[in-house]
Amino acid sequence: MQLGDYNDLEVAREVDFGVYLSSDDGDLLMPGKYVPAGTQVGDVLRVFVYRDSEDRLIATTLDPLVRVGQFAALSVRDVTPLGAFLDWGLEKDLFLPYRNQRRNLRPGERATVYVFLDETSDRIVASARWEGFLSHEPFPGQPGDAVQLMVAEETDLGFKVLVNGQYQGLLYHNEVFRPLRLGDTPTGYVRLVRPDGKLDISLQKIGYDEARDAVETVLKALHAAGGTLPLSDKSEPDDIYRRLGISKKVFKKALGYLYKNGQVQLAPDHTRLIPES
Structure with missing residues (x-):
């Protein structure tokens, strides 16, 4: 059985307050409020297993926000002299020991953590020192690759x-x-692989692919708007992103290409598609 993860366990017996599921570590309780309607002895249920407030193994059909071996940004529910307690979608909050914090936390703020099983206590805990749990292997990709991101921390340089x-x-x-x-968790694109293994990332495709996709996006928006788009190179970046999902920098590149190609007319407050002759 995997503590802090999903397990497929068989219903061993029913009791007034729920059911007991069988596992290699002994039977564990699933409280009645989590038991699916119609469940019978012998059924196999997919459940998440963790420890309750009394350190007993317990099963639930609730889906946590993070599992053991994963990273997540979680909200702080409470802070005590021993550490912080994080909301991870279950009844018992996730413990972030004081020794695993990088700075003092306050209730209501969010913190990026890695979740792991403490070998000494056999408890699921979190660490805000998440960099220490990253892979030490070289990044297997190359510049231009699409990657899945999770925003972990804001710094003076960026995120x-x-x-x-x-x-x-x-x-x-x-x-x-x-x-x-x-x-x-936006999609990103690798801009540079640094000698220390860290990566410079962009939210848009790099180089030619970036410009080509932006041109297609602008043309599609122009056609959908009947030929006139209430955007120009003077428009605010937020307005451009809300309507097109691209940055102002990339939008201006696309406008430049379309203008030189004789496909659009540019005005201070709009862009107009030139009909094909």
């Missing part, structure tokens, strides 16, 4: 991001054209 759940990357502030918050 530290987790890349494919294993590597660390940096999104510089001038590469960010929309609001980001801890835990957001």
